Amino acid sequence: MTKQFQFTIDKKLDGTMARAGTISTPHGDIKTPAFIVGGTKATVKALTPEQVTDLGGQSILANTYHLMLRPGVDIIEKAGGIGQFMNYGGPTFTDSGGFQVFSLGVAYKKGIDAVASSERGDANKARKSTNQLVNITNEGVHFRSHLDGAKLLMTPENSMEMQHKIGADVHMAFDECPSPLADISYLRESIARTHHWADRCLGIHQKLNEQNVSAGQPKQALYGVVQGARHKTLRKESAEYLGSLDFDGYGIGGVFEPGEIASTVAWVNETLPEDKPRHLLGMGSQPADLFLGVEYGVDTFDCVAPTRQARNGALYTHKGRVNIKNAKYYDDFNPIDGKCDCYTCRNYSAAYINHLFKSNEMLGATLASIHNESFVVRTVDLIRESIIEGTFFEYKRTFLTSYYGDGLPSNVTL
Amino acid sequence: MTKQFQFTIDKKLDGTMARAGTISTPHGDIKTPAFIVGGTKATVKALTPEQVTDLGGQSILANTYHLMLRPGVDIIEKAGGIGQFMNYGGPTFTDSGGFQVFSLGVAYKKGIDAVASSERGDANKARKSTNQLVNITNEGVHFRSHLDGAKLLMTPENSMEMQHKIGADVHMAFDECPSPLADISYLRESIARTHHWADRCLGIHQKLNEQNVSAGQPKQALYGVVQGARHKTLRKESAEYLGSLDFDGYGIGGVFEPGEIASTVAWVNETLPEDKPRHLLGMGSQPADLFLGVEYGVDTFDCVAPTRQARNGALYTHKGRVNIKNAKYYDDFNPIDGKCDCYTCRNYSAAYINHLFKSNEMLGATLASIHNESFVVRTVDLIRESIIEGTFFEYKRTFLTSYYGDGLPSNVTL
Numbered sequence: 001m002t003k004q005f006q007f008t009i010d011k012k013l014d015g016t017m018a019r020a021g022t023i024s025t026p027h028g029d030i031k032t033p034a035f036i037v038g039g040t041k042a043t044v045k046a047l048t049p050e051q052v053t054d055l056g057g058q059s060i061l062a063n064t065y066h067l068m069l070r071p072g073v074d075i076i077e078k079a080g081g082i083g084q085f086m087n088y089g090g091p092t093f094t095d096s097g098g099f100q101v102f103s104l105g106v107a108y109k110k111g112i113d114a115v116a117s118s119e120r121g122d123a124n125k126a127r128k129s130t131n132q133l134v135n136i137t138n139e140g141v142h143f144r145s146h147l148d149g150a151k152l153l154m155t156p157e158n159s160m161e162m163q164h165k166i167g168a169d170v171h172m173a174f175d176e177c178p179s180p181l182a183d184i185s186y187l188r189e190s191i192a193r194t195h196h197w198a199d200r201c202l203g204i205h206q207k208l209n210e211q212n213v214s215a216g217q218p219k220q221a222l223y224g225v226v227q228g229a230r231h232k233t234l235r236k237e238s239a240e241y242l243g244s245l246d247f248d249g250y251g252i253g254g255v256f257e258p259g260e261i262a263s264t265v266a267w268v269n270e271t272l273p274e275d276k277p278r279h280l281l282g283m284g285s286q287p288a289d290l291f292l293g294v295e296y297g298v299d300t301f302d303c304v305a306p307t308r309q310a311r312n313g314a315l316y317t318h319k320g321r322v323n324i325k326n327a328k329y330y331d332d333f334n335p336i337d338g339k340c341d342c343y344t345c346r347n348y349s350a351a352y353i354n355h356l357f358k359s360n361e362m363l364g365a366t367l368a369s370i371h372n373e374s375f376v377v378r379t380v381d382l383i384r385e386s387i388i389e390g391t392f393f394e395y396k397r398t399f400l401t402s403y404y405g406d407g408l409p410s411n412v413t414l
Numbered sequence: 415m416t417k418q419f420q421f422t423i424d425k426k427l428d429g430t431m432a433r434a435g436t437i438s439t440p441h442g443d444i445k446t447p448a449f450i451v452g453g454t455k456a457t458v459k460a461l462t463p464e465q466v467t468d469l470g471g472q473s474i475l476a477n478t479y480h481l482m483l484r485p486g487v488d489i490i491e492k493a494g495g496i497g498q499f500m501n502y503g504g505p506t507f508t509d510s511g512g513f514q515v516f517s518l519g520v521a522y523k524k525g526i527d528a529v530a531s532s533e534r535g536d537a538n539k540a541r542k543s544t545n546q547l548v549n550i551t552n553e554g555v556h557f558r559s560h561l562d563g564a565k566l567l568m569t570p571e572n573s574m575e576m577q578h579k580i581g582a583d584v585h586m587a588f589d590e591c592p593s594p595l596a597d598i599s600y601l602r603e604s605i606a607r608t609h610h611w612a613d614r615c616l617g618i619h620q621k622l623n624e625q626n627v628s629a630g631q632p633k634q635a636l637y638g639v640v641q642g643a644r645h646k647t648l649r650k651e652s653a654e655y656l657g658s659l660d661f662d663g664y665g666i667g668g669v670f671e672p673g674e675i676a677s678t679v680a681w682v683n684e685t686l687p688e689d690k691p692r693h694l695l696g697m698g699s700q701p702a703d704l705f706l707g708v709e710y711g712v713d714t715f716d717c718v719a720p721t722r723q724a725r726n727g728a729l730y731t732h733k734g735r736v737n738i739k740n741a742k743y744y745d746d747f748n749p750i751d752g753k754c755d756c757y758t759c760r761n762y763s764a765a766y767i768n769h770l771f772k773s774n775e776m777l778g779a780t781l782a783s784i785h786n787e788s789f790v791v792r793t794v795d796l797i798r799e800s801i802i803e804g805t806f807f808e809y810k811r812t813f814l815t816s817y818y819g820d821g822l823p824s825n826v827t828l
Contacts, residue, residue: 041773043773043777044777046777046780047777071744071768075744079765085766087766330485330489347501348501351489351493352493354485355456358485362776363457363459363462366460366462
């Protein structure tokens with residue numbers, strides 16, 4: 001019989017909110033803490049699914065907003081769901097599209113920077129503009145496609161219907177992601193709407209799951225998404241309300257600086273029910289995020305920064321980020337990172353990857369993406385191991401000292 | 415002990431010049447006829463070496479001209495040769511750079527079309543301009559880099575020295591590739607120069623090989639390159655002269671239409687010594703080329719057209735070439751080619767690949783390149799099989815009838 005969604009805590013780390021666990025899905029298990037690989041448009045940029053699995057990726061997260069625009073969710077449903085469509089057999093997540101409706105809707109025709117920032121996590125960049133092209137009502141959000149300007153409406157109901165057509169194992173409730181700069185009265189209004197939408201998402205999701213069950217299909221899981229910007233009262237209120245509902249897990253949404261993880265994420269996770277998994281949406285471009293997130297109770301992460309940076313030649317090493325296009329790599333026959341055992345570092349020199357980037361050869365982006373994605377996936381896997389072995393703080397200190405040197409982000413204590 | 419270069423004929427096809435053979439090199443065997451995969455800049459565009467091997471590729475051909483400009487041959491030598499540099503363990507070829515000096519030198523700053531035509535095989539397009547930026551003397555060729563306009567000189571001696579630094583298993587002699595439209599008196603002068611250069615190439619190559627042997631390294635092989643445009647007398651004269659020299663094999667250079675293979679290649683191969691392998695330089699964008707080439711005595715091919723076309727979404731099928739970006743593939747859940755068993759066709763639908771191309775996702779180019787390269791490699795592998803089993807003409811008829819339908823190129827008889 002196919003497995004249903006389930007979360008088990010394997011080990012807790014005394015004196016922290018960190019835990020090692022297992023998320024079971026109809027497409028296999030995810031050992032947590034885990035870094036979920038970004039597959040926004042039903043493809044992990046520049047990588048085959050085999051390369052994703054080979055680098056240690058346990059699961060992929062795609063985006064409802066992008067997929068509704070192209071190729072359209074009906075095509076993915078006809079293909080047999082996103083796993084079949086993209087030839088990936090492992091567990092899959094979809095983000096609801098809520099964040100993108102705001103960031104990309106707003107960003108429409110405002111230039112490439114905003115579009116490049118379409119995934120959660122680069123929100124500060126994307127959200128500079130006002131919401132003038134987005135019209136929010138209690139029904140849902142009217143917005144324009146960033147591809148062709150077409151007028152569209154996204155509601156809790158159609159986001160859930162689309163996510164069921166896409167058919168990932170884990171869905172996110174449709175939420176409003178307000179600007180972190182919005183005033184408190186707007187944030188109160190926004191959070192009430194997000195909670196109202198969460199009720200509606202849960203209602204339609206349960207109906208769609210009943211259809212799954214009658215068709216002999218496994219149920220799909222739904223995470224509620226906690227908002228509340230930087231306000232302790234709002235974050236706790238949101239976590240408490242959503243935590244009381246029958247969600248399978250929780251996303252932590254919104255926009256904040258890495259340094260704020262220790263406060264914002266802590267407020268949320270000390271309030272959410274302990275026995276359900278928590279996903280920090282779109283954060284992970286800084287290794288410090290990963291350690292702090294776990295310490296304050298996060299089970300899974302997703303972030304497209306590692307592969308985006310890889311395509312630009314910015315590569316992670318245990319001594320910090322380097323630019324592989326730099327002339328000093330021209331004749332450096334060592335791997336990018338001597339301590340890394342990914343496919344790229346096992347088989348290619350920095351000199352070769354420098355050559356590929358200088359020559360605009362596509363294989364450069366592939367090898368760099370394998371390396372960066374492997375780096376973050378492996379870092380979180382080792383965080384899991386350190387929780388089980390009780391060596392988390394030792395690992396955190398060693399890793400962050402080596403990575404940041406003198407440039408450790410403020411608010412990170414070792 | 416490391417194998418030295420050697421060619422064995424395994425089977426001949428009665429009534430034709432076709433033969434199945436084995437080229438042994440220090441990096442393994444090539445079962446011929448074989449399609450050599452294009453790796454111009456020390457990378458097969460969009461593919462890892464494992465993907466090249468997995469699709470059936472037996473060997474890679476890189477280009478001295480491109481590599482001398484970037485990254486420079488000294489870096490490749492320091493890396494331990496091209497195989498080490500690019501992480502490819504199989505047999506490797508280098509083209510001499512002769513053709514590119516003319517086509518890219520001429521094309522410098524003349525726009526993208528000419529640069530895109532830099533590999534042998536698109537020569538008609540690249541060679542429309544006159545040779546005004548190229549100055550040919552008996553010493554060698556003075557030309558300008560297409561990257562930055564720098565003044566450079568390529569001679570038989572430095573081409574050989576550079577090829578030895580690159581360290582492929584098989585080198586090509588430095589030749590002049592005149593315009594097919596040049597008058598007969600120029601062609602006579604040109605061919606005399608190519609033969610003079612061939613002598614000099616052989617001289618320095620033998621010296622460099624002696625150094626290899628003293629250093630405990632295997633010898634590298636050198637092919638002479640037959641020229642003579644469309645002139646029977648010149649082609650035969652060139653094949654006879656070069657055939658009398660101690661080359662390990664022969665390249666057939668120049669520029670001609672697919673329909674001319676049956677004449678031009680036949681003149682050359684009926685003259686060349688039978689016991690040495692023959693490589694048709696830069697031809698293979700039309701499957702008919704492959705059948706005609708083999709029928710008239712060609713053992714190996716190289717051509718970058720399959721992967722270049724793949725990146726543009728032009729995909730080979732047993733019923734001809736299709737454009738995967740066409741709207742009809744939007745909801746086509748069949749593989750690109752139902753008769754193809756490549757990685758792409760086994761695992762992905764046309765609809766998914768259409769989505770990747772529409773979304774400008776890099777994985778599209780990778781999957782398309784695997785398919786097209788596999789298609790030509792497999793076609794030539796099956797030609798080999800058909801020679802051994804005596805079913806060549808049956809296979810040729812079936813394949814070409816299905817591929818071209820009513821559009822069979824003139825001069826191809828079935």
